[in-house]
Amino acid sequence: MTVSFKGKSSRRAFLKGTLAAGGTLAGATLAKAEGADPLITEKQPWAQGLGDGVDATPYGLPIKYEDDVIRRNVEWLTADTISSINFSPIHALDGTITPQGCAFERHHSGAIELKKEDYRLMINGLVDQPLVFTYEDLERFPRVNHTFFLECAANTGMEWAGAQLNGAQFTHGMIHNMEYTGVTLRTLLEEAGLDAAGDLKDKWVYVEGADASSNGRSIPMDKALDDCMIAFKANGEALRMEHGYPVRLVVPGWEGNMWVKWIRRIEVTDQAVQSREETSKYTDTLENGTSRKWTWVMDAKSVVTSPSPQAPIKHGKGPLVITGLAWSGRGAITRVDVSKDGGKTWETARLANPGQPMALTRFYLDTTWDGEEMFLQSRAMDETGYVQPTKTQLREVRGENSVYHNNCIQTWWVNANGEAENVEVS
């Protein structure tokens, strides 16, 4: 097995910074009540006085001790923060829901403030009756609720050329998973009427947002009528500004760029628009310089979120929970395997709950760590039988020129101190 590191010194410096903030590497075993622990035997200050009243935070934030669980930008990745990306702190989360407050952002011309009162959604093009909806109009149509992941097509994109970014947040954090409430796109298209479009098989919708970039994308009519949603709530409450308040498009299982935020227009067309965002961007450049286009679906993928570079093992040998996330744009995750030896042998992980279509699935491997180094990997399988590929397999087909659709198996090298690092094995 060959192990390769990239940018080793800078990542190590980063790792040390993390540990200094996060605690020591001193071992701990499953504690027993031996000897006096003043935190048990003595009355503590918080058990004596009164705490905060219920009007302290009408809308609450995380406690100050969790102030490292935040979205993070990678400064060198793009020239400015307007067109840049930040990343969800998936290394520090558990379960499957991503809170809106730390769900990653990506904008093309920044996040805009748009009041519900100023919101309009136009449907035009090959429809029987062009329509304009206010926000209040949208609330009058039958609503649906569904939990879906949104993954940026460029998630893990820096890893094509080697092990670049040292943390699950940075390698895999362009993803979030929320419960959406809204109206199906089908409902609104049928309200406008599709008889004028004729045969729907070869028709498209072109969707654009109200921000300056407009971020237009073409979506085949089949998908538009299948499961797309015009959503106005996420995790029960209004969308956040950075996620498209007041209304965004939801395109289950497909790349995040198509989930147009601040959606203002849906045009029914007889061909794809071939917009900037689906030609010069969001196509996958191959080894020979040509590009794969219309690579909409996010293939099955997984990552170990803990242990990982930002979430080292601090407790020493013994019982260890290895956990991570798996997802597929083609349906439900059916199985996740975990390897401790870089893919030579595999153990089947426990799914916290049965996989749901196009939603994050949490997996756990309840194991024992012997204190030896590990090359941790996870491998997802979905209901179509698709198996997440290795980086080598992916490169054989797609080369290293793309930044999109890298769903390869990720490797974390966990050393004898429990520290983890992003590496490649082959």
Add this chain to the structure above:
Amino acid sequence: MTVSFKGKSSRRAFLKGTLAAGGTLAGATLAKAEGADPLITEKQPWAQGLGDGVDATPYGLPIKYEDDVIRRNVEWLTADTISSINFSPIHALDGTITPQGCAFERHHSGAIELKKEDYRLMINGLVDQPLVFTYEDLERFPRVNHTFFLECAANTGMEWAGAQLNGAQFTHGMIHNMEYTGVTLRTLLEEAGLDAAGDLKDKWVYVEGADASSNGRSIPMDKALDDCMIAFKANGEALRMEHGYPVRLVVPGWEGNMWVKWIRRIEVTDQAVQSREETSKYTDTLENGTSRKWTWVMDAKSVVTSPSPQAPIKHGKGPLVITGLAWSGRGAITRVDVSKDGGKTWETARLANPGQPMALTRFYLDTTWDGEEMFLQSRAMDETGYVQPTKTQLREVRGENSVYHNNCIQTWWVNANGEAENVEVS
């Protein structure tokens, strides 16, 4: 049908305040693209400049236009905010997940700040080996993920004596619904060993928190071993301070007071402790002055969240979405009916998704409003066949002396202007 109002003038004043802030009652129909709407035809400021960059909010909050979607206290309800309650803004939410930031709070001696490093959990009493766990220890046991509602036993408690509080937030907002991650209580009890307890049938656990009130409660061993969780995450991230950071007990389907926050001790006992919190409080006083005790399970219940006093109909006649929440501590919701005429006739609502055990279920009735007044009610049924009772039925059995376990059918009177008010019908 008799309709009774309580505190009418003050509630009307409150309602007017809501409308002044929320908009006009002018009718709106499903808009069509007739004539020029400058919000469609003119380029808008937000489509011209750059918006916020991705480093604007490392941990985000709702957009300023949603600043009325907050937890609210009712000042006259209790003497101080330390031991008081605030309410989830369920009238403004949709879907089923409650964001932690606006999930209701109730404390007995205020919300305390407790670092993970200072956290200890003791298991003692009739166990083979008393144990003390640190936070890090807890993370080494196999974890589970489940979504459950938490309802305060006193939710809707002010309504025993009549229609008191004018809004779903205030009548039914002592509830939230989150995805919890943690370790089963069974796992930890088995780690300590239960052989010493002998026959588990008649055993109990006594649980208490690290705050000054300690808020001790006795839980039968059957329940403790069935589905209780020691949770450290909610909706993917750490529990908020006000919800028990870093660790709380989860007691699915049972009254919220038993979900001890900042849990510090679990004692295995051979009888219930008969603590203050389960004798003088959290027992249901009957008409004759005696009390029902051990009323742990939250019976099936539902409420229409919109339209409701804080969420009036603003769009006039025509298509109307009536929506609300239903839940049962005995299992999954199987059906919800909605009445527009105070219970004379019923229509079966659409469940957004199949009911999940002991979790909130969202229901919708997609209907048409003729502009006439309505007496809106909802009625939940669960998988045991239990049907949510009317207020009259509940009073016949339980009188009006209790503040706990009021799961009666709620009525909103919606007038011809679309304004709603809390009323009783009989």
